[in-house]
């Protein structure tokens with residue numbers, strides 16, 4: 001007997017993920033198909049990754065062409081896709097320089113190192129404190145994990161990177177108590193993703209900006225989940241009228257290929273020298289060509305306006321659901337959390353039977369992150385399915 005894919009996975013792949021009980025074999029737009037030919041409406045988008053959906057023809061062509069022309073060069077050599085992507089990112093953001101990484105967590109690690117060196121070069125040793133917030137998620141690598149306020153994730157791996165202080169999210173007064181002369185950098189998600197889809201308040205981010213300016217600390221936005229058009233603006237920080245000194249991005253940037261980036265202002269970039277940081281794969285030609293396609297498309301004003309409109313439609317329909325268990329619908333653009341007064345795991349499971357993929361953000365929040373190219377008809381189709389799922393699950 002040949003093993004099934006789930007059996008083979010269980011036997012050979014380290015068991016660190018809870019997986020849905022089917023095997024996805026292909027995708028097209030906002031739809032995925034499993035090995036039995038069953039289709040699913042994709043309202044997870046690989047956790048905010050597939051902004052252009054699956055098998056976007058322009059993305060497929062660009063990646064295939066680049067792979068055929070020049071697939072990999074390390075960073076001891078120049079390559080055009082990397083330089084051109086960096087130029088595009090700077091032209092479309094607050095940033096003056098870009099450091100490329102291979103994932104979100106790596107972009108956060110880079111930001112930690114850049115902040116530490118900036119503080120040391122500018123103010124001398126000792127200014128090493130890092131501040132992060134309750135509900136934050138910055139990644140699973142050692143440094144990023146130290147900034148991730150989740151006891152369950154941290155506990156088995158202590159001791160972690162020292163010098164991290166947590167304060168309650170969206171509480172400006174509490175931030176004033178933890179940010180001081182010893183603070184090197186403050187890390188914050190303008191819209192918290194894993195923590196339950198919580199947008200920051202403008203006043204909170206403005207207070208963080210003012211405190212960082214007062215104490216010479218760097219304000220670092222983690223837009224790995226909320227950036228790249230997800231909220232209806234290219235960067236979530238544009239909703240708040242506050243600019244960071246650094247920003248980490250990843251997830252949607254590569255349209256499905258692994259790439260992260262740390263965006264910096266010139267002031268911070270100036271302290272970094274040859275040999276201070278690096279990566280073998282980062283900024284390779286194929287991922288950078290892919291990212292150029294994604295960035296070009298999602299930065300178009302008409303595209304962003306559509307994300308905002310579709311997000312408003314989805315939110316409106318969710319608010320009309322009339323479920324007695326619904327607590328709150330919140331979020332920006334197509335980054336939406338639906339909080340219920342009980343566990344959402346049964347909804348997600350029922351979704352599989354109905355043909356829709358959803359994920360959670362904490363036990364009671366359904367997290368909706370459809371591809372940004374999702375159609376209005378697909379949003380209506382999703383709502384019809386969710387209505388049925390709610391009725392049959394909690395009838």
Ligand SMILES: *Cc1c(COP(=O)(O)O)cnc(C)c1O
Pocket residue numbers: 103104105106108137138139140189193194222223224225226250251
């Ligand atoms: C997903 C995520 C990360 C980690 O990114 P990986 O690519 O999984 O390492 C960091 N920060 C935020 C806000 C994220 O959503």
